[in-house]
Amino acid sequence: MNKLITLIKATMSQDMNLFKIKRKNGSKISKIIFPIFLSIILMFCIGTYAWGMAEILEPLGLIHVLLSIFIILTAVITIFEGAYKSQGILFEARDNDLLFSLPITKKAIFFIRALKLMTFQLLYNSLFLIPSVIVYGIYTKINIYYCIISILMIIMSPIIPTFIGCFIGYVIKGISSKFKSKKAVQVILSTILLLGIFYLSFNKEKLISYLIQNAVNIDDIIKKIYYPAVLFNSLIINFDITNFIILLAISIIPAILFIYLGSIFYFKISSKSSEKGISKKITVKNNKYNVKTPLKALITKELKRFFSSPVFIINAGFGLVLMAVATIGLVVNSKGLIDGILNGMELEISAETIAQKISKIYFCLVVFMSFMTSITSSMISLEGKNIEITKSLPVHSKKILLSKIITSNLISIPIILICDTIFFVYFKISILDILLITLASFVFPTFSAILGLIINLKHPKLDANSDTEIVKQSMSSFIAVFSGMLLGMATTAITVINGMKNNVVIIEILVFLLADILLWQYISKIGTKKFEKLT
Amino acid sequence: MIEIKNFSKIYNGENKAVDDVNLTINSGEIFAFIGHNGAGKTTTIKAIMGILDFEEGDILINGQSIKKNPIECKKQMAYVPDNPDLYENMTAIGFINFICDMYEVPKEERKERIEKYAEIFDIKDKLNNEISSFSHGMKQKVAIIAALSHNPDVLIMDEPFVGLDPKAVFDIKEIMKKMCQEGKTIFFSTHILEVAEKLCTRVAIIKNGKIVKVGSMDEVKGDESLEKVFLELDDKNI
Missing domain, CATH: 3.40.50.300 (P-loop containing nucleotide triphosphate hydrolases)
Known part of the structure; x- marks a missing residue:
């Protein structure tokens, strides 16, 4: 047991290092102020949303449903995230060789990896659960008992979804490890999973109506969607020891079973995953010595890095796949999608008005997806120890940073432009709209790329244990995703509130174009210095 | 100097x-x-x-x-680090070419040098392999060839x-x-x-x-x- 605790301490210390606040020069304090500030804003936004829901639910006598909704929401996010993150955290950690060489059981290593993932999900889920718990507490009555049970609920809630996510990730990794092109198979399987989730979300109405038809009451619906949510609810409303034991059992027994059974093939899958393709016999070709300019060579290097990391591809591809799906959805079933948007946003705008403003809706889609696609926020961290080679090159840091922005744009802009073309062909929109959307397709992804790079320069993680830690769990990606989300929401809201007029769109494009220029100036002057100081 | x-x-x-x-x-x-x-x-x-x-x-x-x-x-200058943490996802030739691109080495010069040093260090038949599949010594050889490829x-x-x-x-x-x-x-x-x-x-x-x-x-x-x-x-x- 002592060995296990020591191991947990050692493996977690790297991640928790960020939370050790240095008082001497204050540099660490300034580094965590912004993430904390961002978390508070995010929790405030979620709290406001929860408050709005509570106002509707309370008169109906359904206030207890509020917590169930948030537990289900976080469970879905955790399963989804866990399925992707587990592939890297469980199997691709850089300290695998070290840990496997130690006299500890594979079960212990497997458990530590899963625990690490769960700890992160706990922090992540807290952003959603804490505001909902506070709102619910305000609407009912806060007492010590409520506080204890809430804390317990927040701690226990990620266990089940994390292990479901881990199971999915385990299966994907297990299958892909059997193939020669492991990474390609992993990306394909993960994309199938992503598309499956999209398919389910598009068909959620059917599922919900089926549940409503077959359920006795709302609690029964929740029970059918996610049984643990009902148990959590019952504990908060009226503590029942039987429910608590059931909850503990359904949380912990599958987790133990997963650790026990999963560890049987864990080492095999890990080893297989780390096997590298020994390439075919060399054929000396002339093009082997193709000369590139330094910038081109740097971009090629970045692209190779991007395509070598399934988690990086899937993460970056999420927004872009969503964009493609939404565009195809608009083309195939524009009325259904517009209705969906109307229902989702709870806006009192007629379908006709929306149809007239389709180009602006698409503009908002471009803006939102551009902000949600942050590739550069991981690019510096992914250099890892290679940063020394990069820094030793006879190339100005500005060029190195520029190559990262161009790479990001080369990945995102072509897909956005393809979506634009599909949209332009299907919807007969004005030349001005075509021009504005095309401009936005360059301006917003560029902003996202520059912003991501600035964030990563401020919060680099060069000692990560796996790509997943950088892409999914680093401070940089956290800030980039949530600041992108807030910026996307703000820009979309400004467009909608101001009647989706051309002038508003033009001003927004100009503002972000100016921001692109200013932020690039910042990178050229201050960012390069920060880059040169990285070690 | x-x-x-x-x-x-x-x-x-x-x-x-x-x-x-x-x-x-x-x-x-x-x-x-x-x-x-x-x-x-x-x-x-x-x-x-x-x-x-x-x-x-x-x-x-x-x-x-x-x-x-x-x-x-x-x-x-050219640099051979103590721990050859090279770009693992690249092939050996890809990495050496990348370094040559950075130093703007013309095609014929790089071809001559890479082939010469690959021959000396006995890794000519492994140049197309991914660096991640190499041992420490092999990585070190790649780092040395890359350093010498631009004649520092x-x-x-x-x-x-x-x-x-x-x-x-x-x-x-x-x-x-x-x-x-x-x-x-x-x-x-x-x-x-x-x-x-x-x-x-x-x-x-x-x-x-x-x-x-x-x-x-x-x-x-x-x-x-x-x-x-x-x-x-x-x-x-x-």
Whole structure:
């Protein structure tokens, strides 16, 4: 047991290092102020949303449903995230060789990896659960008992979804490890999973109506969607020891079973995953010595890095796949999608008005997806120890940073432009709209790329244990995703509130174009210095 | 030529890793930098290469300051790190080509050099393999070929012999001697004192961030072996 605790301490210390606040020069304090500030804003936004829901639910006598909704929401996010993150955290950690060489059981290593993932999900889920718990507490009555049970609920809630996510990730990794092109198979399987989730979300109405038809009451619906949510609810409303034991059992027994059974093939899958393709016999070709300019060579290097990391591809591809799906959805079933948007946003705008403003809706889609696609926020961290080679090159840091922005744009802009073309062909929109959307397709992804790079320069993680830690769990990606989300929401809201007029769109494009220029100036002057100081 | 002038490096505002180092390594010299673990060798090498920022002193490469003119300095240098953390997702040839692109080496020149050194280090048939599949020694060979592929004036190597097979050690020593005859500057750190003794024109011993002895091999060791001198200096409370 002592060995296990020591191991947990050692493996977690790297991640928790960020939370050790240095008082001497204050540099660490300034580094965590912004993430904390961002978390508070995010929790405030979620709290406001929860408050709005509570106002509707309370008169109906359904206030207890509020917590169930948030537990289900976080469970879905955790399963989804866990399925992707587990592939890297469980199997691709850089300290695998070290840990496997130690006299500890594979079960212990497997458990530590899963625990690490769960700890992160706990922090992540807290952003959603804490505001909902506070709102619910305000609407009912806060007492010590409520506080204890809430804390317990927040701690226990990620266990089940994390292990479901881990199971999915385990299966994907297990299958892909059997193939020669492991990474390609992993990306394909993960994309199938992503598309499956999209398919389910598009068909959620059917599922919900089926549940409503077959359920006795709302609690029964929740029970059918996610049984643990009902148990959590019952504990908060009226503590029942039987429910608590059931909850503990359904949380912990599958987790133990997963650790026990999963560890049987864990080492095999890990080893297989780390096997590298020994390439075919060399054929000396002339093009082997193709000369590139330094910038081109740097971009090629970045692209190779991007395509070598399934988690990086899937993460970056999420927004872009969503964009493609939404565009195809608009083309195939524009009325259904517009209705969906109307229902989702709870806006009192007629379908006709929306149809007239389709180009602006698409503009908002471009803006939102551009902000949600942050590739550069991981690019510096992914250099890892290679940063020394990069820094030793006879190339100005500005060029190195520029190559990262161009790479990001080369990945995102072509897909956005393809979506634009599909949209332009299907919807007969004005030349001005075509021009504005095309401009936005360059301006917003560029902003996202520059912003991501600035964030990563401020919060680099060069000692990560796996790509997943950088892409999914680093401070940089956290800030980039949530600041992108807030910026996307703000820009979309400004467009909608101001009647989706051309002038508003033009001003927004100009503002972000100016921001692109200013932020690039910042990178050229201050960012390069920060880059040169990285070690 | 490398001129290290009053170079000091302080980590986190408190740990002085290198303290007022002054060294001049002339063209046509093979210069060994020796010292125990944590003495400040890698810190000095990284500062020479412009990888590590430093506040005190200056380092000149052929008369140009690495602080003021990093790009010009780097163009004249090549670096072989102590731990060859190369771009793992690239093939060996891809990586070497990448380095050549950075140094703007023309196609014919790079082709000739890469093939020559790949032949010498016996990895010609593995150039198309991904670096991640290589052993430490193989990675080291790739790092050395990449460093030599642009024919640098100044070659900086941090523990270049670690992980190499005896033939590769012999080959790299021969290459170093040849470069020295061509008037190039070679500066490397090592723990293998026999190699330093037989190969180098001059040597510096660093201890706790300070240079404790510097000079030609005869000046430093006299009639003793370099190992004995090093161990004696290490024992002294300097």
